[in-house]
Amino acid sequence: MxxxxxxxxxxxxxxxxxxxxxxxxxxxxxxxxxxxxxxxxxxxxxxxxxxxxxxxxxxxxxxxxxxxxxxxxxxxxxxxxxxxxxxxxxxxxxxxxxxxxxxxxxxxxxxxxxxxxxxxxxxxxxxxxxxRPFFAENVRHLRKVLGQSDRFLILMDDSPTMRNAVTEYFGEERESSLYGASLDIVLTNDRDTWLQKVFTAHEHYDAIIVGTHHTIRDQADRYVPPAELMNRAFAYAQVPIFSFWDIFIGKQQSVGGFTVSxxxxxxxxxxxxxxxxxxxxxxxxxxxxxLSGHYVYSRSGMAHWNLELSSLISSQSSFVE
Incomplete structure (x- = not known):
């Protein structure tokens, strides 16, 4: 069938x-x-x-x-x-x-x-x-891109979409491991918490992988536009930011990943x-x-983070910009 x-x-x-x-x-x-x-x-x-x-x-x-x-x-x-x-x-x-x-x-x-x-x-x-986000596939891929880096922050909004995805794959655990890499998973709808995790990520992690960030609000309960969050993250993060979704990859956004289309x-x-x-x-x-994910990368993001892809990964990837 x-x-x-x-x-x-x-x-x-x-x-x-x-x-x-x-x-x-x-x-x-x-x-x-x-x-x-x-x-x-x-x-x-x-x-x-x-x-x-x-x-x-x-x-x-x-x-x-x-x-x-x-x-x-x-x-x-x-x-x-x-x-x-x-x-x-x-x-x-x-x-x-x-x-x-x-x-x-x-x-x-x-x-x-x-x-x-x-x-x-x-x-x-x-x-x-x-x-379903490609959790395992992304971690395995990014360890190759980053040279076997083994500490990742998975940062998401606390929306039904992200809670469901994380809970189905990881259960109630918010610390896990995949392919030898350690993962901390943070879900929040608070703007200051989300940004603080980005700004201090270099103290604990080799990279950030973002999920959706579209239900985040400030202390006055005002909706925070996703582009505003990602522009600040791109400007101040000291480790590269990757994504589970292709729509979050581009200029002053995430640099790339193995993504849902x-x-x-x-x-x-x-x-x-x-x-x-x-x-x-x-x-x-x-x-x-x-059914399938695909490799997507931002050329400006790769230059910003001084990243290079292997010839094999590059030949399998789509590039924006």
């Missing part, structure tokens, strides 16, 4: 034009959302009517999520879509139950939670891609949606994990 599914994902089945809603947890100015939405549009946009609805949960306080979800539900009711694509955990938590109660098939991407958090994952109308997640979700829109039942399509 898995081989058949992978073969079907290579093509876009023919079907009559239908209405698809893409419900994003966040907002279209967030690069992760922009990348997967562009991929979905490229795969489905010529054949189907696509509507993108934003829950905006990285910027809105949690107290406003129910009202925002109700507004999105009203839009869905008016559109009467044939299928919904849900991006990330918050969209799944807020919308999946509503959608399946209305008998609307669901394809998800970027979901880190499991059945305990998201019971609708077991619903026959639901399938998709469980997003939002574009690839969007393409895969769109191809699953095509199967369903062509008549394949969702429960006939196995849920899968992120």
């Amino acid at each position: 898995r081989f058949l599914l992978l073969a079907l994902l290579l093509v876009s089945p023919l079907c009559f034009a239908k209405t698809v809603v893409v419900i994003e947890s966040y907002h279209d100015a967030y690069q992760w959302d922009a990348d997967y939405i562009a991929a979905i549009q490229s795969e489905l946009g010529e054949s189907h009517e696509i509507h993108v609805l934003a829950l905006d949960t990285k910027r809105l306080p949690k107290s406003e999520w129910p009202q925002q979800a109700a507004s999105v539900q009203e839009r869905v009711a008016a559109l009467q879509p044939d299928l919904a694509i849900l991006g990330d955990d918050n969209a799944f938590s807020l919308m999946a139950g509503y959608l399946v109660r209305r008998q609307i098939p669901v394809v998800f991407l970027g979901v880190n939670g499991g059945p305990n958090q998201h019971p609708e994952l077991a619903h026959p109308l639901v399938t998709g891609i469980l997003e 939002a574009h690839q997640e969007g393409l895969t979700a769109a191809r699953l949606a095509s199967l369903i829109l062509s008549g394949v039942a969702p429960d006939r399509i196995p849920q899968m994990r992120s």
Whole structure:
């Protein structure tokens, strides 16, 4: 069955034009959302009517999520879509139950939670891609890039996405080891704590690997733009900063890593949606994990940190800037 599914994902089945809603947890100015939405549009946009609805949960306080979800539900009711694509955990938590109660098939991407958090994952109308950071692959890769460095700080916001990813892989431990390297894992939504960890990282670590940093707020509970955080981190960190996601790599951001691709997640979700829109039942399509990572590096970041890649790694990498 898995081989058949992978073969079907290579093509876009023919079907009559239908209405698809893409419900994003966040907002279209967030690069992760922009990348997967562009991929979905490229795969489905010529054949189907696509509507993108934003829950905006990285910027809105949690107290406003129910009202925002109700507004999105009203839009869905008016559109009467044939299928919904849900991006990330918050969209799944807020919308999946509503959608399946209305008998609307669901394809998800970027979901880190499991059945305990998201019971609708077991619903026959639901399938998709469980997003998983490449923890082990990144550490193994970076030890080669840095010359067997063995002390890493994994720094993330304390969002549902990051808590789910870390807990599934490491359990409740926040100190661990992989491939002979020691890891300290810090999850925080406090701006000062996040920055202090960056500024003092050289005292304890050889490198920082960042996860998402989009639910961080200052002492006045104001939302802190991710670019502001990364610009300060880039300017003042004394050890290189790597990333689990390609969207955080670039000028004055992270230097690189073995990363999850939002574009690839969007393409895969769109191809699953095509199967369903062509008549394949969702429960006939196995849920899968992120299919593959890729090496991405920033040329300016490599110059800033005086990093060089081996000819083999360089030949396998994509470069920004």
